[in-house]
Amino acid sequence: MSDTTFMKMNADRYIRLALEEDITSEDITTNSVMPEFKLGEVDLICKQDGVIAGLDVFKRVFELLDSNVTFDMQAKDGDTVTVGQHLGKITGDIRVLLEGERTALNYLQRMSGIATYTHSIAVLFEGSKTKLLDTRKTTPNMRVFEKYAVKVGGGYNHRYNLSDGILLKDNHIGAAGSVTKAVHMAQEYAPFVRKIEVECENLDMVAEAVEAGADIIMLDNMDKETMKEAIRIIGGRAKTECSGNVTKENVANLIDIGVDYISSGALTHSAPILDLSLKNLHPLE
Numbered sequence: 001m002s003d004t005t006f007m008k009m010n011a012d013r014y015i016r017l018a019l020e021e022d023i024t025s026e027d028i029t030t031n032s033v034m035p036e037f038k039l040g041e042v043d044l045i046c047k048q049d050g051v052i053a054g055l056d057v058f059k060r061v062f063e064l065l066d067s068n069v070t071f072d073m074q075a076k077d078g079d080t081v082t083v084g085q086h087l088g089k090i091t092g093d094i095r096v097l098l099e100g101e102r103t104a105l106n107y108l109q110r111m112s113g114i115a116t117y118t119h120s121i122a123v124l125f126e127g128s129k130t131k132l133l134d135t136r137k138t139t140p141n142m143r144v145f146e147k148y149a150v151k152v153g154g155g156y157n158h159r160y161n162l163s164d165g166i167l168l169k170d171n172h173i174g175a176a177g178s179v180t181k182a183v184h185m186a187q188e189y190a191p192f193v194r195k196i197e198v199e200c201e202n203l204d205m206v207a208e209a210v211e212a213g214a215d216i217i218m219l220d221n222m223d224k225e226t227m228k229e230a231i232r233i234i235g236g237r238a239k240t241e242c243s244g245n246v247t248k249e250n251v252a253n254l255i256d257i258g259v260d261y262i263s264s265g266a267l268t269h270s271a272p273i274l275d276l277s278l279k280n281l282h283p284l285e
Contacts, residue, residue, distance in 0.1 A: 010144045015060055017141065018103050030098040039284045040094035042101075044073075046085040048275040051119045053077050053152040054111030055088075057145060061104035066096040078115075078152050087276070094283060101278050109273040110142070111149040117271035118153025121248050121264070128255050130262055133158040133241070137265035146268045158263055166190055167218070169199045179205055183212035197241070206230045210237050219259065220244050227257050 046052075052075050062069040069092035075081060090097060122132050134150040135158055136143070147157050159165035168182045176182035179198060186196045197216035198209040203226065209217055210233065217234055219227045221244035231240055239260045246254065246264035254262055 011057060011060060012064065014141050014144065015057065015064060015103075015107075018106070019061065019064065019100070022103050023099060027095070027099045030095050034095050034098070038094050039091070040097060040281055041089055041091040041284060042097050042278045042281040043089055044087040045277050045279050046081045046087055046274075047083060047277055049082050050080075050112055050116035050274040051153055052079050052081050052087065052108075052112050052274075053115035053149040054108045054145065057111065058104045058108040061107065062090065062092065062096060062100045065100050066093055068092060069096060090278070091284070094281065097278075097281060105276060105278065107145060109276050110139075111145050111152075112274035112276065114146055114149035114268055114271040115153035116274050117248070118150050118155040118267050121251055121267070122154030124252050125255060130255050130259055131156050132251075132267075133261050133263040134267045135243075135263050135265040136161070137269045139268070150267050153267075155267060156261075165197070166194055167197045167199065168214075170201065173198075179208040180212040183209065183214050187213065199243075200230070202226075203230060203233060206233050210234055214238055216241060218243050218263075224253065224257060227254075227259065231258055 055073060055075065055077055059071050069090060071088060071090055073088035075085075075087045081087065118132070125132050132155045134147060134155055138146045143160070147160065151157060159167065166186050168176075168179075168186060173179055173182045176185055179200075183196060183198060190196070195215035196213075197218055198205075198212075198214040199218040199220050200206045200209055201220050201222075206217055206219070216239040217230070218241045219230050222230065222242075227242060234240060241261040241263055242254055242257065242259045243263045246262055247266045247270070251262060251264065
């Protein structure tokens with residue numbers, strides 16, 4: 001399934017909720033100054049260098065308010081944009097342009113900020129076998145948008161949700177009684193096509209997880225030398241993932257360890273927005 005299809009199937013209900021949050025009954029300000037239909041247009045302007053992501057979501061906000069709104073975009077998702085760049089023009093009922101402005105920009109700024117931050121880290125992985133992954137540390141009801149933005153920025157998605165894959169963390173292991181018991185219980189319960197990942201906090205857990213048959217070993221909050229020893233113990237019998245407080249500032253020091261994946265919650269929980277604005281609204285009639 002393509003990203004476009006997935007977004008269309010999942011995005012509308014969340015966008016509607018965002019609009020309902022912002023307009024409980026009416027836009028009292030807009031209705032005060034624009035009581036009747038008047039056709040107008042407004043410019044989408046970039047106010048900060050970055051990577052744009054979420055233009056289809058931006059447009060969809062207005063389309064859900066009025067299907068007659070039209071767009072003339074001069075950029076596409078994944079493009080590098082610069083301060084002062086004109087990204088497009090939106091034409092429609094001025095009331096709709098005003099009502100949808102904040103919600104549309106909230107999505108576009110948030111998604112573009114994540115794409116920009118992800119890209120700034122992903123470029124450090126060029127020439128390496130290691131892939132940069134996101135996590136489930138996303139804003140509630142924003143996961144579909146934020147994980148899409150990570151991919152636009154050059155990162156990869158870890159599991160989408162709890163139904164998507166098996167990741168045995170410390171509390172799952174505690175509930176099961178041991179790493180071995182947790183892995184075997186997961187093997188018994190889950191379809192055989194599902195890979196089993198185990199979060200390990202020390203070398204003893206790594207050795208036990210490998211012997212139990214885990215497919216992926218997450219090296220959680222280990223120092224560099226311990227991770228190197230963990231990779232030696234694993235010896236290619238499982239894929240490896242480094243995780244735990246990974247940020248733009250320290251990721252370069254981890255890439256040469258040789259793990260298959262490095263996951264970072266910061267891609268979604270710490271990315272600043274990209275500053276964008278709708279300007280120069282004016283009537284056409």
